[in-house]
Amino acid sequence: MRVLLVEDETAIANFIAEGLEEEGFAVDVAHNGREGMLLALDNLGEYDLILLDWMLPGASGIEICRAIRKENNIVPVVFLTAKDTVDDVVFGLEAGANDYLRKPFAFEELLARMRVLLRRSTGEQNVFRYADIELDVATHRVTKAGNPVELTPKEFALLELLLRNKGKACRRTRIIEKVWDINFDHDTSVIDVYINALRKKLDTPDQPSFVQTLRGIGYRVNDDA
Amino acid sequence: MNLNFKNRIALLTALAAAATIGLVFVVVYAVVWFTAYDHLDQDLLGEREDVLGSLHWGNDSIFIKSMTEWEEKEHQTAEANPTFLQVADRRGNVLFRSANLQKDTLRMDTSLSGDVFLNSRIGLQRIRQGQFPFKNNSGVVIGYLAVGVSREESAVVLLNLRNTLCIAFPALLLILFLATSLAASTGINPVKKLIRAASGIGENSLGSRLPLPGHKDEIFQLAATINELLQRVEGGIQREKQFTADASHELRTPLTAIRGTLEVLLRKQREPVQYEEKIRRVIGEVNKLHEMLEQLLQLARLESGHIPVNRASVALHAFFQHYAAEWQSRLEEKQMELQVKIPPATTVFTDAAMLSMVLDNLFGNAIKYGYSGGRIDCTWHAEDVSLTVSDNGPGIPEAQLPYLFDRFYRVDDSRNAAVPGSGLGLSIAKKIADILGIRLTVDSREGVGTTFTLRF
Numbered sequence: 001m002r003v004l005l006v007e008d009e010t011a012i013a014n015f016i017a018e019g020l021e022e023e024g025f026a027v028d029v030a031h032n033g034r035e036g037m038l039l040a041l042d043n044l045g046e047y048d049l050i051l052l053d054w055m056l057p058g059a060s061g062i063e064i065c066r067a068i069r070k071e072n073n074i075v076p077v078v079f080l081t082a083k084d085t086v087d088d089v090v091f092g093l094e095a096g097a098n099d100y101l102r103k104p105f106a107f108e109e110l111l112a113r114m115r116v117l118l119r120r121s122t123g124e125q126n127v128f129r130y131a132d133i134e135l136d137v138a139t140h141r142v143t144k145a146g147n148p149v150e151l152t153p154k155e156f157a158l159l160e161l162l163l164r165n166k167g168k169a170c171r172r173t174r175i176i177e178k179v180w181d182i183n184f185d186h187d188t189s190v191i192d193v194y195i196n197a198l199r200k201k202l203d204t205p206d207q208p209s210f211v212q213t214l215r216g217i218g219y220r221v222n223d224d225a
Numbered sequence: 226m227n228l229n230f231k232n233r234i235a236l237l238t239a240l241a242a243a244a245t246i247g248l249v250f251v252v253v254y255a256v257v258w259f260t261a262y263d264h265l266d267q268d269l270l271g272e273r274e275d276v277l278g279s280l281h282w283g284n285d286s287i288f289i290k291s292m293t294e295w296e297e298k299e300h301q302t303a304e305a306n307p308t309f310l311q312v313a314d315r316r317g318n319v320l321f322r323s324a325n326l327q328k329d330t331l332r333m334d335t336s337l338s339g340d341v342f343l344n345s346r347i348g349l350q351r352i353r354q355g356q357f358p359f360k361n362n363s364g365v366v367i368g369y370l371a372v373g374v375s376r377e378e379s380a381v382v383l384l385n386l387r388n389t390l391c392i393a394f395p396a397l398l399l400i401l402f403l404a405t406s407l408a409a410s411t412g413i414n415p416v417k418k419l420i421r422a423a424s425g426i427g428e429n430s431l432g433s434r435l436p437l438p439g440h441k442d443e444i445f446q447l448a449a450t451i452n453e454l455l456q457r458v459e460g461g462i463q464r465e466k467q468f469t470a471d472a473s474h475e476l477r478t479p480l481t482a483i484r485g486t487l488e489v490l491l492r493k494q495r496e497p498v499q500y501e502e503k504i505r506r507v508i509g510e511v512n513k514l515h516e517m518l519e520q521l522l523q524l525a526r527l528e529s530g531h532i533p534v535n536r537a538s539v540a541l542h543a544f545f546q547h548y549a550a551e552w553q554s555r556l557e558e559k560q561m562e563l564q565v566k567i568p569p570a571t572t573v574f575t576d577a578a579m580l581s582m583v584l585d586n587l588f589g590n591a592i593k594y595g596y597s598g599g600r601i602d603c604t605w606h607a608e609d610v611s612l613t614v615s616d617n618g619p620g621i622p623e624a625q626l627p628y629l630f631d632r633f634y635r636v637d638d639s640r641n642a643a644v645p646g647s648g649l650g651l652s653i654a655k656k657i658a659d660i661l662g663i664r665l666t667v668d669s670r671e672g673v674g675t676t677f678t679l680r681f
Contacts, residue, residue, distance in 0.1 A: 011482035011510055019489035055474065082474040082481070104481035107488040 006036030024157035033059030054081035069096035076117035128163035167223040231409035261379035269355035309373035471633035586654035591616040621669040
């Protein structure tokens with residue numbers, strides 16, 4: 001899951017980005033309106049969700065939101081703002097936002113609302129399975145044969161991407177886009193390291209791996225046998 | 226008197242009209258009176274010529290020249306419009322009178338020696354009478370001729386005129402009062418409309434304006450003036466609202482960061498070094514919050530206007546020597562250089578403590594936003610009694626200069642630059658300068674630097 005966060009206050013941007021990354025999101029942070037506008041419009045199809053501050057130097061969150069909707073993109077947009085009157089909320093929602101969170105907000109609430117929006121845009125599913133492997137997006141837990149497995153945020157995000165696209169090939173570039181953020185230097189060999197880590201943690205000994213390597217293309221989790 | 230506006234106008238108009246109409250009526254009556262009696266007097270004079278023609282008088286006697294002719298002159302029948310004649314000696318004893326006088330006598334006044342016209346009566350009949358003296362060759366009065374004609378007709382005309390005028394006067398005034406009152410109430414309608422429209426404007430509809438009438442008259446001016454007033458009130462309220470919104474935004478931002486950082490921190494077990502780093506960050510945010518609250522309180526105190534100002538002669542040179550020493554460590558941190566050019570004898574009459582608060586803000590900004598190794602010049606200009614504080618920092622875009630002293634205003638790019646600040650400092654400096662009667666202005670060019678001028 002790749003998220004764009006446009007927030008000019010560094011202290012706020014930092015904790016949101018850190019918190020979301022720990023939840024397995026890839027987070028791109030823009031520190032002003034211009035940067036936010038550029039990132040949003042240039043990589044529009046790549047973001048699964050966009051978090052916007054309202055009052056930003058350069059271009060306001062409202063302007064960015066309108067620009068996104070003008071491109072006719074349905075990516076979920078959430079406003080995070082200190083503007084708190086009913087008029088503000090209505091104005092924000094009418095500009096095309098899907099949700100509106102008043103600052104200061106609880107981080108758990110932000111996560112819950114993001115999950116609702118992501119579930120709506122990617123289907124109602126919260127739990128993904130392959131054989132005895134189970135991944136719950138809501139609780140952020142992975143189990144194998146009922147036993148909890150500890151995954152790092154990136155491993156979790158990678159597994160989620162593979163399971164969400166079960167039966168389909170996940171190209172290496174797509175994996176980079178969705179799991180790593182924009183600052184990543186596109187050396188895709190890092191994917192293999194993470195795939196190996198996942199195999200170590202999730203494969204059943206003496207059985208084929210749950211994830212297939214498609215040479216030169218990427219990886220795939222097969223449909224349930 | 227508790228009269229409403231339209232009746233007051235009507236009453237004043239009626240009073241003015243009463244004086245004017247009254248005067249006109251008096252003049253009309255007098256003219257008619259004089260014209261009528263002058264006409265009769267001309268008749269009397271004509272009659273006198275006739276009579277004098279048939280009389281003859283010497284030194285002290287009067288004769289009738291021809292009795293027959295005199296008789297023919299009738300004056301004896303009691304006709305409809307008779308002429309009465311009477312001749313008397315100088316003592317007033319009647320020598321002769323016309324037959325139509327019968328037993329009556331025309332009143333004579335021997336104390337008067339010239340021609341006299343007067344109103345009198347014979348029985349019930351009102352007459353106009355002329356009294357003319359006979360004079361002998363040496364100019365001595367030897368007798369009087371009295372001629373009388375009826376003035377019945379004129380008297381009736383005058384009476385009618387007087388009655389008409391007396392009735393017309395109050396009637397005219399009443400009509401005038403009512404008409405003016407009606408006109409005034411029509412005239413005052415736009416004002417009433419304004420009152421209705423204005424009383425409909427409340428706290429929630431401050432944006433609405435009074436409708437302007439089509440004609441550019443006084444009502445138009447009134448409405449336009451009220452609209453301008455509303456504009457100013459609305460602007461003031463808007464600024465206050467904006468301030469509250471800005472203040473809440475600025476306070477929420479560190480609060481959000483504090484809450485969020487701590488929440489994310491608590492989500493799972495971490496290394497002690499991570500806890501330490503996050504808690505340091507939170508303390509930084511708490512400090513920001515604290516500083517902002519202090520500045521808000523200071524601003525509120527300044528705006529409440531109850532600040533004691535202790536003005537005294539301040540020797541600016543000594544003041545700056547002491548002042549620059551306080552800033553030395555902050556300047557050294559950024560390897561910045563401070564150049565003070567103030568002649569030793571310079572004094573200003575101001576509150577030294579408040580002046581240093583203004584300078585604190587200017588110096589603080591110059592250091593905060595200036596480049597490392599930059600310089601600050603502090604120069605006294607005796608010719609226009611002003612002090613300039615210039616830096617060679619990045620400068621401020623011209624478009625943003627007008628807002629620089631607004632509360633919470635921060636130059637765009639300084640917001641996300643790693644420069645802490647609330648956007649209150651300069652508005653506090655400006656407020657203090659205003660209280661001290663110092664004109665604080667700014668001039669800046671991007672890439673060259675910024676100059677603040679304090680004009681004492």
